Amino acid sequence: MTGGSASDSIRHAITEHGPITFAEFMEVALYGPGGYYTSGSPISADGDYFTSPSAHPLFGALIAVQLHEMWQLLGSPEPFTVIEEGAGHGGLAADITEYVAVIDKQFATALRYVALDIAPPAQQHYPVSLITESPTGITGCLLSNELLDAMPVHRFEVSNGELHEIFISHDGEKLVEILQPPSTPIIEERLRPYLAYLPDGYRGEMNAGLDTWASRQAGTLDRGWALTIDYGFERPVLYRSDRTSGSLRTYYQHTLGQDPLKHTGDQDITAHVDFTAVEEAMDIAGFRICGFTTQAEFLVQLGIESALDQLRAAPSPRPAKRANELGARSLVDPEGMGGFRVAAYSRNVPESRLTGFGQHTQTAARQFSQPPLLSPRRHIALRGSQLSGSAHFEVQTLDELSSDRP
Ligand SMILES: C[S@@+](CC[C@H](N)C(=O)[O-])C[C@H]1O[C@@H](n2cnc3c(N)ncnc32)[C@H](O)[C@@H]1O
Numbered sequence: 001m002t003g004g005s006a007s008d009s010i011r012h013a014i015t016e017h018g019p020i021t022f023a024e025f026m027e028v029a030l031y032g033p034g035g036y037y038t039s040g041s042p043i044s045a046d047g048d049y050f051t052s053p054s055a056h057p058l059f060g061a062l063i064a065v066q067l068h069e070m071w072q073l074l075g076s077p078e079p080f081t082v083i084e085e086g087a088g089h090g091g092l093a094a095d096i097t098e099y100v101a102v103i104d105k106q107f108a109t110a111l112r113y114v115a116l117d118i119a120p121p122a123q124q125h126y127p128v129s130l131i132t133e134s135p136t137g138i139t140g141c142l143l144s145n146e147l148l149d150a151m152p153v154h155r156f157e158v159s160n161g162e163l164h165e166i167f168i169s170h171d172g173e174k175l176v177e178i179l180q181p182p183s184t185p186i187i188e189e190r191l192r193p194y195l196a197y198l199p200d201g202y203r204g205e206m207n208a209g210l211d212t213w214a215s216r217q218a219g220t221l222d223r224g225w226a227l228t229i230d231y232g233f234e235r236p237v238l239y240r241s242d243r244t245s246g247s248l249r250t251y252y253q254h255t256l257g258q259d260p261l262k263h264t265g266d267q268d269i270t271a272h273v274d275f276t277a278v279e280e281a282m283d284i285a286g287f288r289i290c291g292f293t294t295q296a297e298f299l300v301q302l303g304i305e306s307a308l309d310q311l312r313a314a315p316s317p318r319p320a321k322r323a324n325e326l327g328a329r330s331l332v333d334p335e336g337m338g339g340f341r342v343a344a345y346s347r348n349v350p351e352s353r354l355t356g357f358g359q360h361t362q363t364a365a366r367q368f369s370q371p372p373l374l375s376p377r378r379h380i381a382l383r384g385s386q387l388s389g390s391a392h393f394e395v396q397t398l399d400e401l402s403s404d405r406p
Pocket of ligand 1: 051053085088117119
């Protein structure tokens with residue numbers, strides 16, 4: 001096992017306190033000293049996975065179109081603050097702030113963009129600050145992409161008709177799983193309607209930190225929206241009886257795996273988001289859901305088709321053109337990132353009809369004459385038919401790609 005200090009911290013915690021919950025394990029493995037996010041640089045051509053902002057700048061450009069409409073709906077306030085939580089390298093922040101100037105100079109002047117992360121990487125495309133305390137009382141939008149899937153989850157197993165929580169212990173040689181009664185009543189509360197249908201051996205995950213996250217969102221946002229994008233489902237689908245092994249996945253050196261106890265501190269651990277739980281938490285915190293759709297549909301509503309047409313027709317050299325088309329198409333691939341969900345929640349906003357959710361108000365789909373293009377350092381170039389971020393994939397940097405033969 002590598003990644004010494006995360007493993008050491010976990011062993012130490014188990015020796016001191018006994019078995020720990022999977023959420024406690026995941027917290028240290030990802031965000032403790034020597035943890036995956038604390039010490040690594042996972043989203044890059046030589047990292048473990050890619051995300052929509054690293055696949056193509058159109059993702060940020062189309063979110064900028066949606067933010068512009070939100071600004072107009074609020075009467076063009078100045079400042080209009082966007083707080084992006086879990087901003088990683090700041091690639092999305094860079095793409096959005098660049099494209100905002102193309103859309104509307106007045107909006108660009110009004111926009112105050114704050115990128116935050118619990119573990120800001122050393123290499124950044126836009127200044128990303130360590131999240132300590134978010135500003136309060138803002139007017140604007142709280143934005144996140146693939147934040148919630150990276151939060152620690154509890155794991156459960158149905159065994160002999162009873163609900164147990166999976167804890168992590170140590171057998172003297174290696175980390176092992178043991179079953180104990182649930183550490184929090186939330187697990188049973190959320191599962192109650194489904195428990196009778198779940199077969200023996202059924203495993204799943206649950207993020208018990210959503211209420212805390214949502215109430216923090218409410219403390220930050222006075223007026224506006226929270227927009228969150230991630231992979232996941234509504235609860236009846238997430239806990240369907242045939243999804244017997246849950247959604248927990250690991251990413252290690254471009255390879256998808258399912259053993260979270262291996263490579264501690266060196267591999268990513270992630271689980272699908274329960275969007276019903278997000279909605280419930282946001283509701284309690286004083287937000288109202290005002291949009292829920294797939295990423296593909298969201299981007300189509302905002303105008304990605306017109307950008308794809310322009311990319312296809314572009315006279316640029318072949319490898320770069322192909323890379324742009326592939327990157328842009330990956331954003332709407334129904335088997336990949338296009339199948340992610342986009343959810344919007346409003347707070348203290350009288351009318352929240354947003355173009356991304358097919359509720360046109362002021363902004364209809366954007367017509368792109370010059371879509372933004374991949375940039376060498378900020379984006380990665382997908383290759384071949386690998387559109388999905390959830391599988392083993394190959395990427396090149398644009399520099400490598402420009403040395404390809406057409
Ligand atoms: C899967 S990465 C996504 C990064 C980026 N949003 C993107 O789409 O490329 C998840 C990011 O969320 C950050 N993160 C996880 N929990 C967080 C929290 N509670 N507050 C702020 N950032 C968090 C991680 O450090 C990591 O940078």
